[in-house]
Amino acid sequence: MALARPGRTPDRSESRAAMDDEYDVIVLGTGMKDTLLSGLMSVAGKKVLHMDRNSYYGGESASLNLNQMFEKYGNGEKPPAELGSSRDYNIDLIPKFMMASGKLVRMLLYSKTTHYLEFKQIDGSFVYNKGKVHKVPVTETEALASGLMGLWEKRRFRNFLIYVQEYDAANASTHKGRDLSRLSSADLIKDFGLQQETVDFIGHAIALNHNDEYLTKPAAELVKRCQLYSLSLAQYGKSPYIYPLYGLGELPQAFSRLSAVHGGVYMLNKKVDKIEYDESGRVCGVTSEGETAKCKMVIGDPSYFLADGKVKQVGQVIRMVCIMSHPVPNTNNSDSCQIIIPQSQVGRQNDIYITCLGASNSVAPAGKYIVIVSSTVETAEPVKELSPALKLLGKPDKIFALLNNVYVPANDFAKDGCFITSSFDASSHFESSVNDVLAVYEQIMSTLPPEERKLIDLDHLPAQE
Amino acid sequence: MAAAPATRVFQFKLVLLGDSAVGKSSLVLRFVRGQFFEYQESTIGAAFLTQTVALNDTTVKFEIWDTAGQERYHSLAPMYYRGAAAAIVVYDITNRDTFARAKNWVKELQRQGNPHIVIALAGNKADLASKRKVEPEEAEAYANESGIFFMETSAKSATNVNELFVEIARKLPKSTPSARPGGSNIVIQPQATMKKNGCCGG
Numbered sequence: 001m002a003l004a005r006p007g008r009t010p011d012r013s014e015s016r017a018a019m020d021d022e023y024d025v026i027v028l029g030t031g032m033k034d035t036l037l038s039g040l041m042s043v044a045g046k047k048v049l050h051m052d053r054n055s056y057y058g059g060e061s062a063s064l065n066l067n068q069m070f071e072k073y074g075n076g077e078k079p080p081a082e083l084g085s086s087r088d089y090n091i092d093l094i095p096k097f098m099m100a101s102g103k104l105v106r107m108l109l110y111s112k113t114t115h116y117l118e119f120k121q122i123d124g125s126f127v128y129n130k131g132k133v134h135k136v137p138v139t140e141t142e143a144l145a146s147g148l149m150g151l152w153e154k155r156r157f158r159n160f161l162i163y164v165q166e167y168d169a170a171n172a173s174t175h176k177g178r179d180l181s182r183l184s185s186a187d188l189i190k191d192f193g194l195q196q197e198t199v200d201f202i203g204h205a206i207a208l209n210h211n212d213e214y215l216t217k218p219a220a221e222l223v224k225r226c227q228l229y230s231l232s233l234a235q236y237g238k239s240p241y242i243y244p245l246y247g248l249g250e251l252p253q254a255f256s257r258l259s260a261v262h263g264g265v266y267m268l269n270k271k272v273d274k275i276e277y278d279e280s281g282r283v284c285g286v287t288s289e290g291e292t293a294k295c296k297m298v299i300g301d302p303s304y305f306l307a308d309g310k311v312k313q314v315g316q317v318i319r320m321v322c323i324m325s326h327p328v329p330n331t332n333n334s335d336s337c338q339i340i341i342p343q344s345q346v347g348r349q350n351d352i353y354i355t356c357l358g359a360s361n362s363v364a365p366a367g368k369y370i371v372i373v374s375s376t377v378e379t380a381e382p383v384k385e386l387s388p389a390l391k392l393l394g395k396p397d398k399i400f401a402l403l404n405n406v407y408v409p410a411n412d413f414a415k416d417g418c419f420i421t422s423s424f425d426a427s428s429h430f431e432s433s434v435n436d437v438l439a440v441y442e443q444i445m446s447t448l449p450p451e452e453r454k455l456i457d458l459d460h461l462p463a464q465e
Numbered sequence: 466m467a468a469a470p471a472t473r474v475f476q477f478k479l480v481l482l483g484d485s486a487v488g489k490s491s492l493v494l495r496f497v498r499g500q501f502f503e504y505q506e507s508t509i510g511a512a513f514l515t516q517t518v519a520l521n522d523t524t525v526k527f528e529i530w531d532t533a534g535q536e537r538y539h540s541l542a543p544m545y546y547r548g549a550a551a552a553i554v555v556y557d558i559t560n561r562d563t564f565a566r567a568k569n570w571v572k573e574l575q576r577q578g579n580p581h582i583v584i585a586l587a588g589n590k591a592d593l594a595s596k597r598k599v600e601p602e603e604a605e606a607y608a609n610e611s612g613i614f615f616m617e618t619s620a621k622s623a624t625n626v627n628e629l630f631v632e633i634a635r636k637l638p639k640s641t642p643s644a645r646p647g648g649s650n651i652v653i654q655p656q657a658t659m660k661k662n663g664c665c666g667g
Contacts, residue, residue: 015538057542109655115512116544119651178477234612242651246547251540260533261512448529 017181018265019291023049026286026293028272028300031059032248032430033421033437035255037299039111040441042262044454049293051261051270051286052129056249057256059301059402060424063090063247063363069321082364083397090247091321093402094424095355095372096433097122097241097338100232103434105242106458108254115200116254120361121260122241124337126145128206128345129197133330133392136205136340143200153195160192160202164226180220188219196344202226203288204342210376210427211343228431241338241429245362270302275418285415297417297444302407305420310411317404317426318382319374327369328356329394335360338428339392350376353428354389371396376426377403404437413443434458468530474517476526480546482570483555485537487612488589492555493529496630501554501621515629518634523635527551531644546574551583556604558588558617559596563603571611583636584613591624 024046027038035050035057044047056062064072066079066086079086098104100121108114125136137143140158149157149167168174178188187200203209207225214222233238244250260266267288275291276285285294302311331337339354346352352375359366373389383401409420419440425432438456445453473667481489494500497516511531518525521609535541546552552574554568564642588599592600601617608615614632618625 018538057540091539105653108653114653117653119653120649121651145480146652154503236651245650246544250544253544256542257512257535257544266535266537268540270538463655 004346015267016291018049018267019288019293020456021049023047024296025049025300026051026295028052028275028286028298028304029059030054030057030252030256030268031421031424032061032251032255033433033440034059034299034301035252036107036437037419037421037440037444039113039255039258039262040265040456041299041444042259042264043111044452048259048264049267049295050264051267051272051288053269054325055269057268058093058249058252059068059303061092061094061248061251061252063092065089066392067171069400073321073402080398088251088359088365089363089368089370090371090464092248092357092372093319094248095353095374096424096427097243097355097429099228099431100235100242101238101240102228102232102431103130103432103458104251106461107434107437109461110456110458111255111258113254113258114222115256115267117250118134118244118245119242120336121236122239122321122336122338123334124245125205125239125241125329125340126337127201128339128341128392129201130345131341135332138238148201149195149198156193157202160189160194161226161298164223165193165230166202167223167227169220178219180223183219184311185217185219185222186215188222200342200344204351205340207371208428210342210353210425210441211349223279239338243336243357243361245435247332247363275304275308277416281416297419297447299419299421299444301421301424302409305409305411305418306407308418308420310409310416311407311420312407312410313405315406316377316382317374317402317406317424317442318374318377318384318386318400320390321400321402322373322390322393323369323398324369324393324396325367326360326394328354328392330392331356339389340428341389343392348350348375350426351377352386352389353426354392355428366395374426414447417447419444467602471522472519472522473639474524474526475637476528477550477637478529478530478548479527479551479553479633480549481532481553482536482541482567484557484560484566485534487555487557487560488620489553489555490531492553492587492589492618492626492629494625495620497529499623501623503621508586508663514630516630518631520625520631520634523639525637527630527634529532543577546578549579549582550637551585552578553585553587553629553633554613555587555589557590558599559590559593561598564588564599565623568607571613575611581638583628584611586613586615587629587634588615588617589620591619592622616653 017167025041025048027050030052038050066089069091070079119459126133127136134148137146166174206229207222229240274287278284283298285292303310327333335358335420337356341352343351354373356371358369364370373386406423408422411418422436491505495513513528513530516527554567554570556563588604605615616625616629
């Protein structure tokens with residue numbers, strides 16, 4: 001995706017000069033998390049070298065054009081002419097939306113990268129219930145008209161929503177005698193006498209949990225997530241989600257530019273041969289194409305640390321990328337939308353998500369849609385697991401199946417100086433991704449001398465020029 | 466329409482392309498700030514700079530993006546030239562290689578960029594005429610056959626720098642108020658998210 005090298009083989013002497021240098025930080029991989037960390041470190045005045053083995057930005061969170069998609073996942077096939085021009089496609093490798101009032105939006109404001117990006121709101125949010133696709137009601141009128149629950153249940157549901165809206169952790173009078181730091185989510189819901197289906201609706205379609213682990217955890221988090229949903233919804237009106245024009249791959253590009261503007265040096269298409277450690281096991285450099293750049297620390301995505309045994313696999317996510325010539329049926333012809341299939345509806349432990357994007361998001365040519373079906377893998381036949389979702393789509397023109405291992409760091413950063421981000425999880429938005437970045441950032445800060453530490457407070461953003 | 470204001474302001478994104486050290490940042494700094502430094506840092510350390518050009522009945526506001534050094538190891542992101550209404554492709558008249566590469570940038574822009582992009586070819590360092598390796602006739606002929614326009618410039622002596630930007634401003638279509646894709650796009654505004662988020666203290 002980078003501009004093709006205009007008739008120029010890489011300039012060895014130039015590259016050698018950059019490699020033959022000492023950096024505060026070497027960042028490996030240009031995924032969204034790693035580029036954000038790179039930007040934050042450059043802004044903090046650190047000397048940064050950033051490499052990626054691919055010829056495009058984004059790593060696991062890239063948006064690929066059609067040629068790149070077939071090259072990587074097409075099993076030798078060539079893109080057929082009827083799919084249109086390759087460059088009109090920006091196909092995300094991980095399907096996520098941004099909560100309009102979420103942490104990623106705050107991070108964009110904090111890092112002053114909003115200017116590089118334009119967004120569109122996602123047109124609709126839907127939920128699967130008893131074999132049918134329902135719109136997630138966004139107004140009281142819609143809620144009353146919705147076929148999702150009966151009249152009495154709607155009243156109980158409303159009572160719950162009012163409690164959630166009014167709840168303020170700092171104001172005890174809104175707690176109504178409940179201690180949400182102790183009370184479990186399941187017990188809070190029980191208090192309102194809600195039916196199982198409504199519980200699923202709240203937990204999965206509003207709080208956007210992708211499994212049921214939240215039920216046994218303190219209700220404070222559930223309430224927070226419900227509030228985030230309604231705050232985000234209030235922002236632009238049709239759904240709680242926004243999405244960058246030209247795809248999620250714009251995010252790492254914006255963060256890379258932030259880093260470059262503050263002095264970060266960028267090298268794409270750069271094979272990483274070896275991460276170098278000193279006798280004590282502390283990272284001291286990165287070797288690429290026979291040259292070693294020295295550094296004090298390395299930040300990177302898990303794929304660069306597999307060989308060193310510094311990450312462990314915790315699961316797999318299956319993503320089926322479909323190119324279609326029609327929007328997803330039963331979504332009021334929405335140009336863009338999300339459908340949540342709560343796990344309980346299809347006998348699973350993890351939700352299945354369907355995201356649909358099209359030409360209005362500048363990710364596909366006119367008349368084409370990119371639909372991604374995804375979930376956490378539960379069996380030895382991951383593709384089959386998604387069949388309830390694929391049944392809802394009609395016939396796609398082309399399907400790619402992407403099976404990704406999910407890795408988390410398993411090293412001791414204080415000892416080896418390696419700061420490793422986790423693979424993207426199966427959640428439908430970026431809240432956990434930003435939390436991961438903040439956690440890694442804090443780890444890095446904890447190893448710096450006190451006078452160099454800089455904290456990020458997303459709740460109190462600095463004034464913008 | 467009688468109600469239209471006397472001067473209409475049009476904003477355009479303009480990008481610079483070309484090899485390292487041909488003087489991209491110097492051209493921008495000369496145009497925007499009237500400054501020149503013999504040993505300009507390789508990037509200008511800003512997301513972008515703005516400068517306006519007044520034409521007869523309109524004002525053109527340029528939002529000028531520098532490469533931030535990302536061209537050095539062939540790592541310019543597509544975002545860089547996306548939505549650009551104009552591009553200045555710069556070479557150094559004392560270095561033939563930079564001219565050859567400038568041609569490749571032009572080709573690349575014509576292939577990948579916005580189809581209506583206005584491209585200017587700038588032969589920079591015109592003050593170093595004694596070390597010249599590229600004749601203006603050759604560049605002019607290339608520009609003509611490629612449908613772009615050409616000027617020799619010197620950021621150091623300020624020769625043709627304003628002229629270059631004014632010429633681009635003249636050539637840009639003024640039919641739409643913005644070069645960006647219209648419609649209901651959202652630009653994130655600080656106010657919108659600064660609303661108190663009641664629960665976040667926890």
